[in-house]
Amino acid sequence: MPAPWTSSGVRIKEVRYINIEIKENTLIHGDSLTVLRQMEPESVDAIITDPPYGINYVSKAGARIKNDQSPFIWFLYDAFRVLKSGESGRGSLICFTRWDVEQTFIDAMRMAGFNVRSEVIWDKVVHGMGDCKTQFAPTHENIIFAIKGKYSFPGHRPKDVITFSRIIGNQQMVHPTEKPVGLLSNLISSVTKPGDLILDPFAGSGSTLVAAKKTGRRFIGVELDDEYFAIAQRRIEEAVTE
Numbered sequence: 001m002p003a004p005w006t007s008s009g010v011r012i013k014e015v016r017y018i019n020i021e022i023k024e025n026t027l028i029h030g031d032s033l034t035v036l037r038q039m040e041p042e043s044v045d046a047i048i049t050d051p052p053y054g055i056n057y058v059s060k061a062g063a064r065i066k067n068d069q070s071p072f073i074w075f076l077y078d079a080f081r082v083l084k085s086g087e088s089g090r091g092s093l094i095c096f097t098r099w100d101v102e103q104t105f106i107d108a109m110r111m112a113g114f115n116v117r118s119e120v121i122w123d124k125v126v127h128g129m130g131d132c133k134t135q136f137a138p139t140h141e142n143i144i145f146a147i148k149g150k151y152s153f154p155g156h157r158p159k160d161v162i163t164f165s166r167i168i169g170n171q172q173m174v175h176p177t178e179k180p181v182g183l184l185s186n187l188i189s190s191v192t193k194p195g196d197l198i199l200d201p202f203a204g205s206g207s208t209l210v211a212a213k214k215t216g217r218r219f220i221g222v223e224l225d226d227e228y229f230a231i232a233q234r235r236i237e238e239a240v241t242e
Contacts (some may be wrong), residue, residue: 001031024197027209027236029229032201032222036078041092044220045196048187048208050096051075052181075201080112082199085149091109092181093146096118096179102142114146122183124166145191158190178204184211192217206232210239214233 021073022028028035052072084091093114106116120143164183184207188198193215200208203221205228212219213236221236225231 014215022220025213026220027203027206028220028222028224029224030222031224032075033078035080035222036075036201039078039206039220040140041081041198042084044199044200045084046092046094046188046192047079047083047088047199047201048094048191049202050208051198051202053098053101057112059219072202073105074168074216075115076105076237079199079201080148081240082113083148090151090192091148091195092151093144093148094187095144096189097142097144099142102144107127109144116124116144116146117151118160118189119143120145121161123161123163125163126166143187153191154193155190158219162186168215179207181207181211181214184208185215188212188215188217203232204228206235210235213239231240 003185022039024036066240079093083093093109095105095109122141122143124139124141126139136145162183164180165187188208188211192198195218197218197220198208198212199201199220201222203209203223204225206221206223209219209221209232223232
């Protein structure tokens with residue numbers, strides 16, 4: 001039976017642990033490792049994602065992240081395999097992380113074959129909470145930029161500090177670690193060209209996929225959580241290409 005299509009042309013697939021046909025502009029409901037292992041080698045131009053950090057994150061509202069017991073580095077080997085090399089495309093990885101697990105992700109990226117090139121700082125303007133008595137007020141997040149093979153930026157060389165206000169207030173967030181679409185659009189435009197294929201194996205509420213659609217890129221997203229998959233599906237359908 002063919003997969004259903006939404007009114008916006010996004011193919012929605014209910015997939016868990018079966019063989020699947022993966023096509024562009026697809027949101028897949030399933031496990032990222034399962035999906036990655038079935039993707040064709042060197043088929044993706046860029047991977048832009050925010051994997052579980054392994055910090056057992058709990059939001060003020062009590063929301064949790066699946067598989068957040070340890071840094072989720074296991075996807076990186078297949079991520080390297082499916083990413084295009086410099087000879088066939090702009091093969092790049094943008095991975096959000098946190099200061100206390102950043103080196104774990106960097107080491108795993110290098111073991112998988114990536115060439116780690118930069119740390120990018122996202123200045124969130126408004127600080128978060130954390131431990132108010134023993135920690136400096138957190139106003140930034142760490143982003144790792146890595147490449148596969150040869151690479152050159154498609155446009156102007158981007159700066160390694162991006163200032164973009166975080167989403168303020170739980171009432172405005174649909175995911176406990178949601179990133180602003182504008183921030184993701186900035187990153188996507190910095191490392192890819194219009195028409196390139198973006199992969200987010202931890203799609204969450206779909207912000208990366210919305211940003212890809214808005215900036216004229218193709219996308220593939222994977223999300224395991226039932227609730228966030230449904231939210232991402234709705235947000236992608238509502239997104240308008242700019």
